[in-house]
Amino acid sequence: MGSGRLASALLAVVLLHHSSGFWIINVVFPPKTKTGALSNSTSPLIIVPGNLGNRLEAKIDKPTLVHWLCYKKTENWFPLWIDINMFMPIGLDCWIDNMRLVYNRTTRRSTNSPGVEVRVPGFGQTYPIEFLDNSQLAGYFHTMVQHLVNAGYVRNETVRGAPYDWRLAPNENAEYLSKLQDLVEEMYNQYQKPVYLLGHSMGCHYVLYFLNHQPQEWKDKYIRGFISLGAPWGGAIKTLRVMASGENDGIPMISNIKIREEQRMVTTNPWMLPFKDVWPKDHVFISTPNFNYTNLDYERFFKDISFEDGWHMWEDTKNLTAALHPPDVEVWCMYGVGLPTVVTYVYDDEFPNGDPVDFVYDDGDDTVDSKSMSLCKRWVGQQKKPVHVTEYRGLSHLDMVFHEEVLNQIQQILQGKSDTPKEIDVRLSAKEQMMV
Numbered sequence: 001m002g003s004g005r006l007a008s009a010l011l012a013v014v015l016l017h018h019s020s021g022f023w024i025i026n027v028v029f030p031p032k033t034k035t036g037a038l039s040n041s042t043s044p045l046i047i048v049p050g051n052l053g054n055r056l057e058a059k060i061d062k063p064t065l066v067h068w069l070c071y072k073k074t075e076n077w078f079p080l081w082i083d084i085n086m087f088m089p090i091g092l093d094c095w096i097d098n099m100r101l102v103y104n105r106t107t108r109r110s111t112n113s114p115g116v117e118v119r120v121p122g123f124g125q126t127y128p129i130e131f132l133d134n135s136q137l138a139g140y141f142h143t144m145v146q147h148l149v150n151a152g153y154v155r156n157e158t159v160r161g162a163p164y165d166w167r168l169a170p171n172e173n174a175e176y177l178s179k180l181q182d183l184v185e186e187m188y189n190q191y192q193k194p195v196y197l198l199g200h201s202m203g204c205h206y207v208l209y210f211l212n213h214q215p216q217e218w219k220d221k222y223i224r225g226f227i228s229l230g231a232p233w234g235g236a237i238k239t240l241r242v243m244a245s246g247e248n249d250g251i252p253m254i255s256n257i258k259i260r261e262e263q264r265m266v267t268t269n270p271w272m273l274p275f276k277d278v279w280p281k282d283h284v285f286i287s288t289p290n291f292n293y294t295n296l297d298y299e300r301f302f303k304d305i306s307f308e309d310g311w312h313m314w315e316d317t318k319n320l321t322a323a324l325h326p327p328d329v330e331v332w333c334m335y336g337v338g339l340p341t342v343v344t345y346v347y348d349d350e351f352p353n354g355d356p357v358d359f360v361y362d363d364g365d366d367t368v369d370s371k372s373m374s375l376c377k378r379w380v381g382q383q384k385k386p387v388h389v390t391e392y393r394g395l396s397h398l399d400m401v402f403h404e405e406v407l408n409q410i411q412q413i414l415q416g417k418s419d420t421p422k423e424i425d426v427r428l429s430a431k432e433q434m435m436v
């Protein structure tokens with residue numbers, strides 16, 4: 001199929017456009033890992049990916065089409081995320097129409113676009129989180145899983161993925177949470193050892209929500225610990241920009257305003273709005289010539305950007321994890337610091353239909369601010385189990401899942417070395433390596 005080949009080539013170009021910061025997917029080849037064979041005493045591991053962080057498949061039989069070139073009906077399941085055809089000119093419209101959710105304010109539930117079925121392939125396996133596409137161009141957890149395999153873990157056995165429909169917040173994903181519980185129990189029974197849960201970004205909120213809803217005896221028996229990477233514990237300011245004017249994350253062929261259509265239809269974006277009390281009441285997230293929006297102005301914000309469903313979605317999801325109840329299992333909280341991260345987006349009169357014209361920065365991992373990510377420190381003393389916090393100076397949000405320093409640290413934790421350094425400077429180690 002010629003157009004498929006072309007699309008593959010385009011995808012490769014897009015994803016290799018490394019500096020652009022396409023924030024969840026990227027191609028990083030696994031570093032040469034030292035094979036330090038793990039003994040059989042290590043605990044099994046389940047990985048919960050972040051937003052956009054696992055494959056989705058769809059099957060369609062649609063009553064109407066947004067464009068005559070879109071497929072109306074398919075016999076088989078096909079990749080929806082990542083769908084390489086979305087990078088074609090008309091493809092994006094077809095893709096958005098397949099991907100979107102329809103929110104019902106009465107039932108407070110979301111459903112797929114009419115005539116579209118969506119499923120999450122490969123629950124319990126690693127392939128849907130290692131690469132997001134069939135051609136293995138968009139690598140996500142591949143580097144980490146390969147590192148663990150080099151160290152003695154076995155794919156689909158002692159290391160497994162728990163992918164989910166990341167368009168939905170946990171209040172609409174009860175089935176996933178019960179599958180996750182079954183997977184933990186299955187692995188515990190198989191290996192006779194409590195299980196580690198590892199999350200990245202929004203996946204950490206999923207893990208927290210899951211743990212907050214398990215009885216303590218269950219956690220004491222089945223969970224060895226929770227490794228959280230780059231968790232936006234207090235929400236992410238970036239989601240306001242994403243919903244206001246869209247954010248293509250550097251994909252050159254997709255305009256911000258176009259991708260906004262999809263970004264406004266998922267309930268996970270409102271869920272990740274900055275939580276109340278994290279920022280001072282007078283901190284402005286979005287500044288426009290007409291109004292300065294703080295965390296007291298969300299209702300007005302959604303109204304002004306003509307996305308009032310978003311306000312209802314926020315109401316439905318704001319209490320899910322915002323209280324940050326301690327997980328009550330041993331925690332390793334790791335995140336990047338020391339990189340300029342936007343904390344205020346400044347718009348001109350085109351708001352919300354044009355990109356921001358200026359930015360105010362503070363400390364963070366280039367995607368999430370440190371104020372938000374460091375909130376896990378409050379669990380120290382709030383729970384009996386230890387809480388270990390490691391800040392990686394100079395490490396970006398996405399690099400958390402690729403960087404050798406992080407992978408080595410994770411390996412040590414899995415091997416039973418609980419204590420971790422308070423800070424690791426990854427810029428320093430890069431320099432040192434260059435000097436050698």
Ligand SMILES: *[C@@H]1O[C@H](CO)[C@@H](O)[C@H](O)[C@H]1NC(C)=O
Binds near residue numbers: 038039040
């Ligand atoms: C670990 O256990 C597997 C079977 O469960 C066995 O085949 C293997 O030899 C063991 N490895 C070590 C290092 O004990």
Ligand SMILES: *[C@@H]1O[C@H](CO)[C@@H](O)[C@H](O)[C@H]1NC(C)=O
Binds near residue numbers: 104105106107
């Ligand atoms: C929302 O759900 C209610 C109850 O099921 C239904 O009656 C109503 O038609 C739905 N609204 C829309 C816009 O689909």
Ligand SMILES: *[C@@H]1O[C@H](CO)[C@@H](O)[C@H](O)[C@H]1NC(C)=O
Binds near residue numbers: 125126127155156
């Ligand atoms: C894991 O499962 C997937 C899907 O069944 C399979 O394609 C893959 O080969 C498996 N990996 C290993 C190492 O067994």
Ligand SMILES: *[C@@H]1O[C@H](CO)[C@@H](O)[C@H](O)[C@H]1NC(C)=O
Binds near residue numbers: 291
């Ligand atoms: C928004 O805040 C900025 C900076 O504090 C201020 O200069 C501006 O006048 C404010 N705009 C509005 C509409 O309140």
Ligand SMILES: *[C@@H]1O[C@H](CO)[C@@H](O)[C@H](O)[C@H]1NC(C)=O
Binds near residue numbers: 315319
């Ligand atoms: C959310 O939490 C607030 C305060 O913690 C509470 O007043 C409110 O009733 C909760 N809302 C829901 C829907 O649970």
